[in-house]
Amino acid sequence: MFRSRTRALAAAGGPALSVVLALAAAPAAASPPAPAKDGPIAGFTAKSAQWQRRYERLLSAVPSARTARDLDAELAREPALATTTGDRNRVGRIVARLRSYGLRPEVRTYYAYLSMPERVRVEMTAPRRRTLPVKEKRRPWQEFYDEVIPSHNGMSPSGDVRGEVVYANYGRPEDFALLARNGVSVKGKIVLVRYGAVFRGIKPREAARRGARAVLIYSDPADDGSARGPVYPAGPWRASDGIQRGSIAQIQLAAGDPQTPGWPSVKGARRVPPSEAPMLKGLIPTTPISYGAAEPLLRALKGEEVPKEWQGGLPFTYRFGPGGTRAHLDLKNTFEVRPLWDVIVRIPGSEHPEQEVMLGAHHDSWAYGSSDNLSGTENVLQVGRALGTLLKKGWRPKRTVSWPRGTARSTGCSAPPSTPSSARTCSATPSPT
Helix, strand or coil, X not given: CCCCCCCCCCCCCCEEEEEXXXXXXXXXXCCCCCCXXXXXXXXXXXXXXXXXXXXXXXXXXXXXXXXXXXXXXXXXXCCCCCCCHHHHHHHHHHHXXXXXXXXXXXXXXXXXXXXEEEEEEEEEEEXXXXXXXXXXXXXXXXXXXXXXXXXXXXXXXXXXXXXXXEECCCCCHXXXXXXXXXXXXXXXXXXXXXXXXXXXXXXXHHHHHCCCCEEEEECCHHHXXXXXXXXXXXXXXXXXXXXXXXXXXXXXXXXXXXXXCCCCCCCCCCCCCHHHCHHHCCCCCEEEECHHHHHHHHHCCCCCECCHHHCCCCCCCCEXXXXXXXXXXXXXXXXXXXXXXXXXXXXXXXXXXXXXXXXXXXXXXXXXXXXXXXXXXXXXXXXXXXHHHHHHCCCCCCEEEEEEEEECCCCCCCCCCCCCCCCCCCCCCCCCC
16 A cells, blocks of 8 residues: 655656556556456455456557557657757657547656757777767668767766777776776776666766776677677667767766756756766766777777677677777767656546556657657557546546656656666667658
8 A cells, every 4th residue: 555645746857758547446456468367366355356357458458559659650750859849849749649548638847957969079099090970870761860969978077088998898896896907007098888787877987986087888789789689770789880878977876857966856946056966976078889989999909808708799809908099089068957848647546546656757868769768658658548548438546647757868868756767778760660
């Protein structure tokens, strides 16, 4: 049983689509789809179990794969970075859908301190000079391609850094410890690390603690790419030009809007200076690149061979460095407080309105967002469609059901504060369908 009411608030971590949905008609809620048989349910009376089974069947009959594809084609048509016109357009489409289901969505505005890339330049300067790509190539089916931002790690400081490159595996504390045991220092260096194993924000923090000046993060094909199977668009794995965008804000210290840690980022809210924001502590210039861009940097590295567990999926022997490879990272990121939008839907409970069952996902995306997180948005919308159908049949939840649907892209790969943070892949390539 719920003991207190949880407010459906999305702090300025990002916009969310929310629906507070009271699905349970009894003390325990069963998970759809409904079982094939009408047997007893633990914790339910016979009468309540019969009621529960009936509405599970009705609810699970509504969502469909065709609707999911239609939603994805509509919502992933244009990029929707938090606070941008594309995101606002997506909010409008979500609101229209929810209203068509017979629900009453409300849009709430929050104000978050966010970063945007103004200039991103990554070069290999030795053993030869080569400008590296900072954006995916355009696919024939992509619209609004010019609105896709270049490679960006949200909340990264700006900087113009030149130096030798050192490969540090996943950038974990134990990886830097292994480098030290092998006599390799990252002080004054540009550290090249691969995505995975730990949250991306840990990587620049650990590099900075050891004196590194900048960080490049790439997705190795052994983790997410050609070594795993067919790559996009032929398969689900990351193509050689795919870039995983995402925030490096220190979400283990705080969440949401960096300037309002622990309280809603509404208009007029008290704000801490960026220099005092826990989420922004200990960072150095950082940007993501593709494994196609990382390949020449790794291939030219000198030094000792890495241990077997550090070897990635590119077709040559990985080495620690330094030596052989030098790079230049030139980042200019702008920071400002910007408005973002949450979509809220509430279905009041008939018996326990103070108790809320919440279902939510973020509606913004670093680029087109078919996977992250329109897959979540579309599921929430399908549940909303199903609940709207039940409401028309006379169903009412005993507890309040709510959807908080929000955006938090540039402060953390976005979700309302009630949603646990997780690693998310944010590539600019949408589904071709």
